[in-house]
Amino acid sequence: RRGGDGVSAAPTTTDVFARVACGIDGSEASIQSVQQVAQLAPEGAEVTLFGVANESAAVSIGWPAFPISHAAKVSRETIEAGIEQARTALPAHVTVQSGIVTGPPAPLSVVETKVRNATAVAIGSHGHRRLSGIVIGSVATALLHSAPCSVLLTRPSSREDFPRSIV
Secondary structure, three states, X not given: OEOOOOOEOOXXXXXXXXXXXXXXXXXXXXXXXXXXXXXXXXXXXXXXXXXXEEOOOOEEEOOOOEEEEOOOOEOHHHHHHHHHHHHOOOOOOOEXXXXXXXXXXXXXXXXXXXXOOOOEEEEEOOOOOHHHHHHHXXXXXXXXXXXXXXXXXXXXXXXXXXXXXXX
């Protein structure tokens, strides 16, 4: 961003939430993520609710393949219902878009943030530990390492203590 004198101006806090991509998988964690974005998004913000339908993935290591974790299988119907629920959490002063793609959630979530030209991506935490995220390839871990923008990894919070801490 450039100021009136042509010198780069420091972005304001709300600039980070000007174009937010919110990962929706139909879970309560993803809906809570959108609720937190609703509190942070400035007037005129663009919020994209996106889902990645993962209909047949399993994570395996070794030879022969030994399954260590089955990635969550999330159907289009579950994501569509989650997107509709998430829409109701957003204020009228934001523009809302949505979309669903099919494939592996972690890499496609990173792609969606790039395609949407997001200034931030928000995703709810499902409580997995960082090591398991690295080993089995969680969406949160992929976004933390590869997103081209700020990442808001949300955890359940009551409105009175939001935000409690920021890292």
